[in-house]
Each structure stands twice: as C-alpha cells, then as structure tokens.
Amino acid sequence: MSVIEPEAGPVTTAQVTRERALGVVQSYGAAIVLVLLVAIASVSFPTFFTVGNLSNILTQSSFILIISIGMTFVILTGGIDLSVGSMFALGGVLAAQGSAFGLAGALLLPLLVGIAVGAVQGALVAWGGMAPFIVTLAGLLAIRGVALQITGAGSTTPIIRDELTRALGQGGIGNVRWPAIIALVLLGIGVVLLTRTRLGQGVLAVGGSESASTLMGLRVGRVKFSVYVLSGAMAALAGALSAAYASSGVPTVGVGLELTAISAVVIGGTLLSGGKGSLIGTLAGVLLLTVIQNVINQVGNLSSSVQAVVSGAFLAVVVVIQTVLSRQQRL
C-alpha cells in the first residue's frame, strides 16, 4: 500500500523555516514589542509602572478594545467596518438619552441600534454584494449625522444623571474599572466564539477563501452578516461605556476611531486580507497603541503628533511583514 508522506511539499525546508520565523513575528510581534516597551518604560519613568497609571492605560484601552474585538471578526472575513467611530459616538449619545430610564435603558438602547445598523450594513455586504468599504463608509457619514441630529447639530450634550450608569463607567473592582473588566470578559467570549464555534470557523474560512467556502457548502452570507452585526453592537456598547465614563454623550467623539481599531487589529497580526489572526493579538495591538501614547506623554516634551508617527511606523512594519508572508504563501 503506497503511503503519501506530506514531507514532499513544494517548498524547501529553508523556506519553511523562514516563513515560520516571519509567522512568529507576525503573530506575536505586538506582544513582544509591548513587553519590551513596558519594561523599558518601567525602568525609564518612575511614574509609569504605578497602579494608577496602569489602571489608566487599561481604562483607556478598554473602549478601543471592545471596538477592535468586533473589527477583528470583520477583518477576518476579509471585510472592513469604517462605521465604528461614528457608531461609537451615536452609542454614547443614545446611552445618555436612554439613561433617563436607568442603566437598562443606557445599555439596551445603544445596543439595539448598533445591532440594527450592523444588520443593515451586514445585509448589504452579505446579500447585496456591495463592497464593505463603501457600505460602511456610507455608515460612517450617515451615523455621525444621526448622532449630530439627535443632539441638535451638537448644540446640546446629553448628560448622564443616572447614578448606576455613571457607576458603570467610573466604578470598578479595586483599581480596575468596569469598562476594562467588561472589555476583558468580552475578549474571552470572543476568543471562544472565534476558536471553538462553527461561526468562528466560518469566519476564518470565508476570509481564507470565499469561493472555496461557498463550494464547501458554507453559508457565506450568514457569516458575513453576523460579523457586521457583532461589530455594530460592539461599537455601540463601547460608546455607551465611554459616555458612562465621561457622564455625557458627546456626538463629536470617536472621529477616526475606526482607523485606530483597524491599526490595532492589523498590528495584532490579523491579516488585512482575512483568514488568519487572533483576538489575543488584537489585545496586544490595542495595549501597544495605548502604551506608546502613554510613554510619549511620560516623556513630556514630545508632542502628541510623535505618537502618531510611532504608531504609523509600527503599522507600516507589520504590513510589510504581512506582504512578505502572503507573497511566500503564493509560492
């Protein structure tokens, strides 16, 4: 009986080794750099490795992390969601309005709207055959418009008076605030959803090869629809928590947040073309971006634009590695 041994692959051992090394850099690069940066910052700045500062970093990261969880799913399918920054703002406004009915209103109203908007965008992408870029770009414009409209073109800022809702943003367990706890819990749920459920496998499969997924009998439309719904819900929830933290829903917040989220996801090692990536990587990506900002603030005499340059440079390095990797994969 002839046996096929897999070792007779089309690529040589040297190529495989090289590819593996690059793969490690891609998957864990953000985490490695994060650890190094934290170590250096801890030694350099006495104010960095303090409970207060770390708690601060965690809280700052939590909103963008929640958005990035949804974004990771979308990007893994090979899509993109540009509407999350606007959804974040609308979520905050709606949370402020809903807080008139207590905590439940402050959470449910933005969540339902986020799901509804995500469903519309998802349906257009999944079954309407429209490009995610265009659909969510339209969302970016329209949702921001709605947020401004609700607040009288930004002339009023809804204040959150409900104590319980405020506590959700500002309270916590010890030094860890609720938004950070919620973000980490959602991350855990997301990891299970992505790696241990059929939906998660479907997300990776669709991003890996949409045509093959269709031919393998996967419900591609349903998978795509789901990730935009998830992303919409996550962005709205992040907005609600942020509003609770700030005690008000400001319609002009979160401009450009979609790009931060996309950067975090890509820096975290998720392929922009989809099919490969992890939420733990996204966590590292989000923390890295926040820590870079924090460190630059610690230096003091550097302007915030330096932070943008550093983040941009890091993103560029990651994308170069991804390109090299995907080129090798085509061999």
Place this chain on the structure above:
Amino acid sequence: MSLPTQDVPPPLPPAITDRPVLEADGVVKRFAGVTALDDIRFRLRPGESHALMGENGAGKSTLIKVLTGVYQPDEGELRFAGAPVRFAQPLDAQRAGVSTIYQEVNLIPLMSVAQNIYLGREPRRLGLIDYRRMNADARDLLSTYGIRVDPARALRSLALGVQQMVALARAVSINARVVIMDEPTSSLEAKEVETLFRVIGLLREQGIAILYVSHRMDEIYRVCERVTVLRDGRVVHVGDLDELPRRELVSLMLGRTVERSGGQTAFADEGHTTAAPPVLVATDLSRRHQIQDISIDIRPGEVVGLGGLLGAGRSETLKAMAGVMQLDRGSVQVEGKTVRPGSVPAAIRAGIVMLPEDRKSEGIVPELSVRDNIVLAALPRLSRAGFSSKRNQDAVVDVFMRRLRIKASSPDQAVSELSGGNQQKVMIARWLAMSPKVLLLDEPTRGIDVGAKAEVQALIDELAAEGLAIVLVSSEVEEVVEGAGRMVVLRDGRVETELTGDEVDEAHYLAAIAGETPHQPGAAPDEEQGETP
C-alpha cells in the same frame, strides 16, 4: 487494477447497482439566450466510474455545475436515487450526497487539514468544537486512504497531491454517494495519481459512483468503464469505454469523422514550406504539470499548427514562447539569440508576439478607439521623449486598416462597436505594427462569423507568404489542418508527434491526438502506449 481489500468495508449488495443514483433528464441550460446544455440525458449508476468527455465549450463544466447545485437547469429535471431533486445551492447537493472535488483544490489553505475536512460539521462537545476528536477523526479518515499527515498542520504546508487527497477525504466523508472529480490529476505527481486511482477503487467498492472529468485519455481508459461524450451542449455518445477505440472517442469529441475531406476553409491548398533557417527555435520548454520538454522550430513564411486536445498544452506552449509563462526549464531563441525567458517585453523586442485566446479579457481595450487599440503596443516606438505624434500614429493606423481590411466607420470608432472578426483584425494589426518576426495565434477565429473567419484565415496565409513565421492553435480540426504546412501534435503536455507534408490531414491528426502514432519521439513515456486498446 488490483486493489487491496483487507481494510475496505464490504461492497454494497448488487441489487441496487442497476438503478441510477444520479440522473439528468432533458436538462437545458441557457445563458443570455445561448444554449449551453441542450436536452441532456445522463445516468450515473452506483459503484460505476463514468467519464465525462468533451472539448472546450462542449458543456462539461456547465453540466457539472448543474449536477452540483451551482446552476439550476432551465428545463428538465435531476433525479437522485430515483426521486426528483432540486439543488438550489452547492450545500443542497452535498447534503443529498453529491460531492465534488475540483481541479484547483478548493479548500482553505490557511486552515488545518482537520478543520478543512470538518468545516461546517465540526464535532462538538457542550456546544464547543472538540478539536481532539476532530483531529483524531481526521487522522483515521486519512489513514484509510493511506495518507499519513498531522491533521493539525496548515493545509497550505502540504504538497498539492496531499491537498487533493484531503479534498477527496472531505468529499467522501460527507456521506457521499456520488463523487464528481473535475480534472483531479492536473496538479498531481505520478505517485499521487496512483494513490488517487487506488482510492477511486476503494470508493467504488463501497458503491459510490464516480463521475470523472479529464482530458487525459490514458487515465480515462484506465479508471473509467463508461463514458458520456458531450459536444456543443448535447450528448453525442453514451457507452462502454472498452467498446470505443480511442480514435473514435476523439472523433466524437471533435465532431469529425476520418472520412471527411477538407477544403472548407479559406486557407490556400498548399501549406508554405521554405528551406530558410528557423527564425524561432524553442528547446525543451518545461513547466511543472503543464508542459514537458517541448521543442519546436519555425521557419520564416511557415504556418506551423500546434495540435492536440484541450489541456494538451497548446496555449501553454504559446504562452511559454511569448514570455507570458514562467518556465522551469527550456529556452527560446530568435535568429540564434536567446530570449530572456518569462519576460513579455523581451519576447516582443525579439519579435515574438501573441494573439491571446480570449481577446475580450486579454486583448482589446473595448472603450478605446480602433486607432488607440492598434498603436497601444507600438506606442513607445511611435513616441519621442514620451510624447506620441498623432501624425505618425495616423500613418500606421491607416496602413493597417487598409491592409487588413478593417471595417470601421473611422479610426476613432470604439472597438467595442466592431464585429468580432474586425476586433480580431485590430488585434492582429496591433501586433503587426510591432514588425514581428513570429506571430503566435491562439484560436484566432473563435467567436467570429463565417465570413470574417474566412478573411482572417486568408490574412494568415498572406502574412505567411510575406515571410512571417506563424504558429496556429485552433480547436477546429479543418482550420488547423488546412492552415498549417506542418503540425506539431501535443498530448498530455508533451510533443506526441510531428506531421509533415502529406501527413498533415485529418486522419493522421486524429490518430496522433488519440496517441496512436507509430513513431514516438523519445520524450513520451512508454507505459502510456501500453494502455492503448
């Protein structure tokens, strides 16, 4: 073929083997008014291995897509195990028990072997995917087919043959009763092909029906017992393969009988032969899975026909000579000078130009005018310091429009408004404007009407008479036989034989395609001949 039987489930009782498992009855499929399938009647019995044959455009892939739920028939019905079925999507067909493996492995390269096999039906425990069981199941399943591989490995790290086996394992494990294989061996090594054939044997013993699509005659005769031949969207033959000589099968596919005489094209009766030294010498052109050691030389003023069935490597050979395709081995020389391989600009500079098979997607720019299309390739030569002179352009365009008798209202008319034949002439004009030495024509008359066809054929003759060396590929037997003065016949990516002088006729050609040539060039392996009935 002899099969190991010790690790195989017992065959199903013979009682069911007479009733077809999958049938198509009167199936019609049209696309934008063009009938792709016409009144197809097709039967597949349990446990049989059935070949589906046909040339380009015969409707093979359309039929497969209808059988697998990618397309829905416009008329007629499908029956599965005797009951009428309607497959609205591939998933429906898979659920019913019709699985397909494709020429290109259609799996997810980034996911693991086990994930690929069980995608969409992963074993779960407490609602979560049970990877340990999934990997164990995958390992067991693959070992049934003699494949030992770590199921947690990413699919793309495996050789194509193993990937194809994984696709097959997936297809079969979805409780398949019919497995459709579309050119399954096109990317496999010889050893892997053997494994595939052995697996096919195992499947048949389990009562699974195989629908096997391939252009490789040897494989068909080895693996299949019955055949359905399609031509122009119709079934032209159904029967046992051992009663059908190869040459007859080729005739059925091409729609030619050996007795028919030529004289139906606009080519001059005699091919052009010259004693001049070859202008182009191609040596040992090779590319994995596509062409093997193809050597051809062409003299000025000569039309060389490149023959063979679809998939024999005709277009690939042209692409290799035109620098469109990267080569593993081999070289192309023009007038004694070696052309840098795999570079279109180098080939064009050396004087080799190619008219691609699909002029719509690879050739013309429909929105541009006749003038712009003609001067497109020659633009760098008609320009000075980056600016192209309109007067120069007009002169060139004028010459070619008159010479090739391009019917357009003016040079400014958009090419998309012209007829197919005139579009083809515009393409030829574009390359002639480059003053080439060698013209490679891939299906130059496909999709154009009869009158225009004759004009293009006459033009090919004229160009050769003027000293251009031409290589002609055509699926139409009479076109290539009458147009060419000499023929190189390919089979399975190798040169099967060369026909010269009086041998350039349909009888010799069909025999060569079928692999029934008495004299064999050294390149072709001997074992293939042993299979000839």
